[in-house]
Amino acid sequence: LPSAHVETIPGSLSERGCSYCGAKLVIGGVLKDTIQLIHGPVGCAYDTWHTKRYPSDNGNFQLKYVWSSDMKEQHVVFGGEKLLKKAMLEAFAEFPDIKRMMVYTTCSTALIGDDIKPVVKEVEKELGDVDIFTVECPGFAGVSQSKGHHVFNMGWMTDKVGTYEPEITSPYTINVIGDYNIQGDTFVLEKYMEKMGVQIIAHFTGNGTYDSLRGMHRAQLNVTNCARSAGYIANELKKKYGIPRIDVDTWGFDYAKEGLRKTGAFFGIEDR
Secondary structure, eight states, rough: OOOOOOOOOOOOOOOOOOOHHHHHHTOOOOOSOEEEEEEEEEHHHHSSOOOSOOOOSSSHHHHHOEEEOOOOOHHHHHHHHHHHHHHHHHHHHOOOOEEEEEEEEEEHHHHOOHHHHHHHHHHHHHHHSSSSEEEOOGGGGGSHHHHHHHHHHHHHHHTTTTTTTOOOSOOOOOEEEEOGGGGGGGHHHHHHHHHHHHEEEEEEHHHHHHOHTGGGGGGGGEESSSSHHHHHHHHHHHHHHOOOOOOOOOSHHHHHHHHHHHHHHHTTTTTT
């Protein structure tokens, strides 16, 4: 059997992505209303763009575009923070309707010590109506993309959860965690939940929105699909907000039926 969760040779391609890839490609890049700005050489952006089957209901915005600060050798030598700020302002200017952004470090920018959080604060102050999340997880941070999952989960929990109040429309509210709408899974699950009268506060992160993820603290239950990539935030939501967690599998008829019944049983609406 091939080995997993072991160090790879720097510069080589492997079956599993790097830590940055785990944060950007697997989790953050799935959001449908967010600029995903990669601070590093353009190859890091290209490597995690348009390569997974994560559709959205807004014309697949997140699959159409990729943003990069496009670092060159001169920036590695002299620093890339000014370049990052320029790229951030350009990105918001090109997409005036998009007010949310995630900024990712890569191996190059982490190795030279670029401090992206002060740059982010400058841009937020200058523009006023934007919200930006920083993901400091360069490729070398761990031996596999799982490190990126963990860093993103914990960072989002610390920096963003609880900073937005969602509109509650049902007495039954859940977060769907670890579902990335692979070829439309989330669309199907949403229909079933709607028939059951269950409101999904946030999708982490299939067809999800930036602000809905900020309101995850208002759910009564976390329904976790892929525990490997998003179990961390489900556990943290339980610790901080007392939200219980159930694990389901929505891939396949029998598993999906079981997951829906578990959700219904939690709320006492088995008849639905």
